[in-house]
Amino acid sequence: MTMPNLHLLHEELIQIVGKNGLLPNDWYNDYRVDGFTPRAVVLPASVQQIRELLTCAADRKLSVIPAGSGTKLGIGNLPQKVDLVLSTRRLDNMVEYEPADLTVTVQAGMRLENLQAQLAENGQYLPLDPTYASLATVGGIAATNASGPLRMRHGTPRNQVLGMRVVQSDGAVVKSGGKVVKNVSGYDLNKLYIGSFGTLGIITELTFKLFPLAESRITMLLRFQRYEDAVKAASDITTSQLLPSYLNLIINGVPDTTLAESSLVVGLDAHPKAAAWQRNQVQWIAKQRGAIGVEIIQEPQAAKLVEAMRAFAQANPSGQVIVCKANLRMSDIGEYLGVAFAVTNALSWSVRVMGLMGTGQVYFVFSEFFDMIEPKMIASTLAQLRKHAASVGGNLILEAAPVDVKRQIDVWGTVGSGSEIMRKIKAQFDPNMLLNPGRFADGI
Amino acid sequence: MSDENELIQELVDVVGPQNVLTDPTALSVYECDGATLFKALPDMVVFPENAQQISTIVKLANKYQTPFIARGGGTGLSGGMLPVRGGMLIALNRLDRILEIDLKNQRAVVEPGVVNLLLTHAVQDDGYFYAPDPSSQKACTIGGNIAENSGGPHTLKYGVTTDHILGLEVVLPNGEIVVFGGAIEETPGYDLRGVMIGSEGTFGIVTKATVRLLRSPQTYQTTLSIFETMDDASNAVSSIIAAGIIPAALEMMDQLVIKALEDGFHYGFPLDAEAILIVELDGIEAGMQDQAQRIIDILNKHNAREVRYAKDDADRENLWKARKSAFGAFGRLAPSYITQDGVVPRTQLPKVLRQVAAISRKYDIPIANVFHAGDGNIHPIVLFDERDPDQCERVELVNEEILTACAEAGGTITGEHGIGIEKMDYMPLIFSPDDLKVMASVRDVFNPTGLCNPGKIFPTPESYIKLGLAG
Numbered sequence: 001m002t003m004p005n006l007h008l009l010h011e012e013l014i015q016i017v018g019k020n021g022l023l024p025n026d027w028y029n030d031y032r033v034d035g036f037t038p039r040a041v042v043l044p045a046s047v048q049q050i051r052e053l054l055t056c057a058a059d060r061k062l063s064v065i066p067a068g069s070g071t072k073l074g075i076g077n078l079p080q081k082v083d084l085v086l087s088t089r090r091l092d093n094m095v096e097y098e099p100a101d102l103t104v105t106v107q108a109g110m111r112l113e114n115l116q117a118q119l120a121e122n123g124q125y126l127p128l129d130p131t132y133a134s135l136a137t138v139g140g141i142a143a144t145n146a147s148g149p150l151r152m153r154h155g156t157p158r159n160q161v162l163g164m165r166v167v168q169s170d171g172a173v174v175k176s177g178g179k180v181v182k183n184v185s186g187y188d189l190n191k192l193y194i195g196s197f198g199t200l201g202i203i204t205e206l207t208f209k210l211f212p213l214a215e216s217r218i219t220m221l222l223r224f225q226r227y228e229d230a231v232k233a234a235s236d237i238t239t240s241q242l243l244p245s246y247l248n249l250i251i252n253g254v255p256d257t258t259l260a261e262s263s264l265v266v267g268l269d270a271h272p273k274a275a276a277w278q279r280n281q282v283q284w285i286a287k288q289r290g291a292i293g294v295e296i297i298q299e300p301q302a303a304k305l306v307e308a309m310r311a312f313a314q315a316n317p318s319g320q321v322i323v324c325k326a327n328l329r330m331s332d333i334g335e336y337l338g339v340a341f342a343v344t345n346a347l348s349w350s351v352r353v354m355g356l357m358g359t360g361q362v363y364f365v366f367s368e369f370f371d372m373i374e375p376k377m378i379a380s381t382l383a384q385l386r387k388h389a390a391s392v393g394g395n396l397i398l399e400a401a402p403v404d405v406k407r408q409i410d411v412w413g414t415v416g417s418g419s420e421i422m423r424k425i426k427a428q429f430d431p432n433m434l435l436n437p438g439r440f441a442d443g444i
Numbered sequence: 445m446s447d448e449n450e451l452i453q454e455l456v457d458v459v460g461p462q463n464v465l466t467d468p469t470a471l472s473v474y475e476c477d478g479a480t481l482f483k484a485l486p487d488m489v490v491f492p493e494n495a496q497q498i499s500t501i502v503k504l505a506n507k508y509q510t511p512f513i514a515r516g517g518g519t520g521l522s523g524g525m526l527p528v529r530g531g532m533l534i535a536l537n538r539l540d541r542i543l544e545i546d547l548k549n550q551r552a553v554v555e556p557g558v559v560n561l562l563l564t565h566a567v568q569d570d571g572y573f574y575a576p577d578p579s580s581q582k583a584c585t586i587g588g589n590i591a592e593n594s595g596g597p598h599t600l601k602y603g604v605t606t607d608h609i610l611g612l613e614v615v616l617p618n619g620e621i622v623v624f625g626g627a628i629e630e631t632p633g634y635d636l637r638g639v640m641i642g643s644e645g646t647f648g649i650v651t652k653a654t655v656r657l658l659r660s661p662q663t664y665q666t667t668l669s670i671f672e673t674m675d676d677a678s679n680a681v682s683s684i685i686a687a688g689i690i691p692a693a694l695e696m697m698d699q700l701v702i703k704a705l706e707d708g709f710h711y712g713f714p715l716d717a718e719a720i721l722i723v724e725l726d727g728i729e730a731g732m733q734d735q736a737q738r739i740i741d742i743l744n745k746h747n748a749r750e751v752r753y754a755k756d757d758a759d760r761e762n763l764w765k766a767r768k769s770a771f772g773a774f775g776r777l778a779p780s781y782i783t784q785d786g787v788v789p790r791t792q793l794p795k796v797l798r799q800v801a802a803i804s805r806k807y808d809i810p811i812a813n814v815f816h817a818g819d820g821n822i823h824p825i826v827l828f829d830e831r832d833p834d835q836c837e838r839v840e841l842v843n844e845e846i847l848t849a850c851a852e853a854g855g856t857i858t859g860e861h862g863i864g865i866e867k868m869d870y871m872p873l874i875f876s877p878d879d880l881k882v883m884a885s886v887r888d889v890f891n892p893t894g895l896c897n898p899g900k901i902f903p904t905p906e907s908y909i910k911l912g913l914a915g
Contacts, residue, residue: 100682101789101820123688145630158638159607172878180787182604182819182859184593184642185867185874186901187883191606191638200634212688239548241571241662243728273731327628331548359629360549393627415633417622421889422634428885441633 068140108139522864556587694818
């Protein structure tokens with residue numbers, strides 16, 4: 001698109017969203033997608049504006065990249081084209097909140113942090129703790145099925161979204177699910193939108209199930225000389241009757257904290273007596289497994305530690321970081337770490353690891369001067385890690401990687417025998433491939 | 445040889461003659477599920493023993509253009525497995541093996557015909573359980589639970605079936621065998637496992653499932669309390685939730701249920717009481733006494749006339765027996781009953797229960813209530829005599845008004861029983877034509893020929909006329 005055309009496009013978009021709804025050009029770098037600068041970044045203020053934007057995009061054959069605050073725009077394969085980034089962040093109202101119902105309905109652009117602050121006034125919270133704590137919007141969190149350490153106890157958006165309102169690529173506004181905690185009326189299309197990375201529609205409103213804040217919390221830090229012992233201690237905990245909220249293995253530390261080489265962080269949210277009993281059990285397990293240190297972390301250090309774990313897998317914008325998430329059975333984690341370290345130590349890549357020991361996700365964060373390394377070599381190393389994960393029934397998803405590496409490897413890996421159904425669903429929902437084309441799994 | 449005879453011959457070639465039923469007397473066993481008012485005879489029932497055979501059978505159904513429907517325990521409550529257009533029932537009872545138990549990773553791989561409770565039995569000695577516990581758990585199957593996304597009394601704390609399924613092997617309506625999800629928590633691409641769960645048998649046939657197992661709670665604290673008024677009981681429920689306590693179960697029964705239970709089983713409940721509330725806590729033993737005391741204080745504050753407290757496992761089972769025998773007792777009250785399954789926001793419970801009582805008086809049809817109060821999932825039991833056409837007509841209006849009340853209160857028309865054929869007419873109460881169009885487009889992806897469980901879930905043009913929404 002030549003410059004005069006770009007100007008015309010912006011004029012047309014202003015007709016729809018007003019001057020305040022079009023981000024000035026100098027901000028576009030914040031919304032770059034894998035090196036592509038969008039032609040426009042629009043911030044609609046209503047569902048009606050979203051419908052009109054989609055009609056405009058369809059007429060002009062422009063791709064639409066849905067976003068909240070844009071914190072997860074780096075996840076995905078290289079885009080085919082990046083025309084309009086459509087951020088829902090101005091749709092940020094609370095629609096309905098009746099604390100006694102333990103549910104809340106909010107617009108998609110509300111930031112999780114703001115929502116939590118309002119819920120906390122009533123002693124409640126939404127148990128989701130994804131990366132980018134202060135920026136992430138609830139719509140973006142649902143679209144990416146983002147979660148953090150707390151998923152051990154409470155699961156992911158998949159388990160907490162009760163209903164949604166979604167603008168389809170043809171402009172129709174539809175709902176799925178409802179506002180009550182149990183609902184089997186019709187198909188469960190919430191599941192389709194959650195984790196679909198904006199490829200099936202624009203989420204504008206969500207209803208969540210809520211929980212009471214814990215009566216008390218104990219945060220424990222167990223240090224081990226060898227990660228193998230930490231893994232065994234974690235396994236003792238997950239096969240016991242303890243009910244931690246999170247159980248994270250951390251290897252090579254979290255920046256700005258004083259973690260040892262291999263640490264286990266255990267969160268116990270419960271009645272004070274139940275928390276204390278669990279603390280004693282964890283101390284006993286730690287001793288059995290040869291922990292070199294067992295600490296109860298007090299506030300405010302505990303909160304800082306939790307923040308650091310949330311931010312663990314955040315990619316820094318330098319492009320010199322690769323973040324991988326391996327999904328494994330819990331009992332395969334120890335052995336997999338050994339294989340992975342053998343692969344990456346041979347290249348002397350520096351690596352930090354966070355393992356969610358109760359649910360089987362292992363985040364690898366590699367920091368190197370990756371622009372000095374042959375992208376093919378990087379890709380083949382990652383492919384090796386992926387192959388090892390697949391050999392034990394797991395998978396490996398690349399959440400951040402330099403553009404040159406993405407040219408060499410599919411960030412999602414294969415989707416298996418569901419491929420044909422997935423493609424057909426995409427064709428039904430978005431026949432003109434308007435929404436986030438090419439970035440999702442299986443080339444969708 | 446007719447087409448049907450040719451098809452039967454081909455089915456016999458696949459599963460053997462002893463596994464194909466065509467005799468009308470034998471078929472009549474399969475004419476309904478737990479919603480016994482609705483009946484339809486299949487043309488044949490076939491009993492395969494593995495996914496490969498099911499794939500072959502489904503391909504034959506396609507070849508002969510015959511509708512086909514999977515059937516589990518036959519305990520459904522919405523007519524979801526009814527062969528309304530005839531055709532073939534594929535009974536999954538022979539796929540009843542637990543294939544793998546992996547306690548270290550808290551999961552098991554099972555075939556769809558495994559009875560829900562037997563899975564828990566298989567792992568309880570090791571200290572584990574399978575959480576979804578529909579009231580029919582002695583007879584219903586995991587495959588049926590997946591089709592309906594079943595709940596149960598303990599879903600308040602533990603969630604419903606979809607929260608406990610990791611992976612599925614499925615025979616698609618074209619006969620292809622595919623896998624959605626896996627042994628791990630996340631797989632790339634759309635969550636087809638999530639969409640499959642609750643699709644009421646219209647997206648294909650589940651032939652294998654990887655399910656989550658949970659550690660059994662260390663201890664339980666169960667109370668049964670008796671209230672003079674329904675409002676007191678409802679307010680006690682709200683106060684428990686407001687106190688930041690999430691019990692494992694929070695179940696309520698009304699006066700008519702109390703009467704039926706007393707007539708049948710003599711639990712010693714006072715007949716003038718309006719409500720019974722069962723509250724169960726489970727979890728770690730330390731601190732549990734304190735929490736139970738808080739619950740008892742709340743119950744007393746809301747004028748509980750009596751609080752019975754389970755001192756041991758036998759006591760606990762006794763308290764639950766009253767709840768679980770409720771459905772058996774309704775036979776004493778009327779020859780027939782329909783169980784409704786609406787859900788409303790918890791705060792709307794008192795209002796909607798009053799509406800249900802008013803509807804009962806308006807049409808002179810008795811309605812008993814036994815329900816999951818903690819979830820807002822009501823089960824009005826509409827009592828009548830199906831041989832009386834006038835009563836049947838009024839029952840139809842009662843159903844419509846109850847479901848309308850639930851929808852208007854911001855709720856939904858079914859929380860765990862499914863739409864099936866029983867509630868398809870009422871779908872427009874909660875979904876717009878655009879909403880339904882999107883659902884239909886997903887169904888068409890999985891089931892383009894419509895042969896897989898036809899005539900379910902979606903309203904017909906007549907439904908809109910019936911609801912006065914046509915035009």
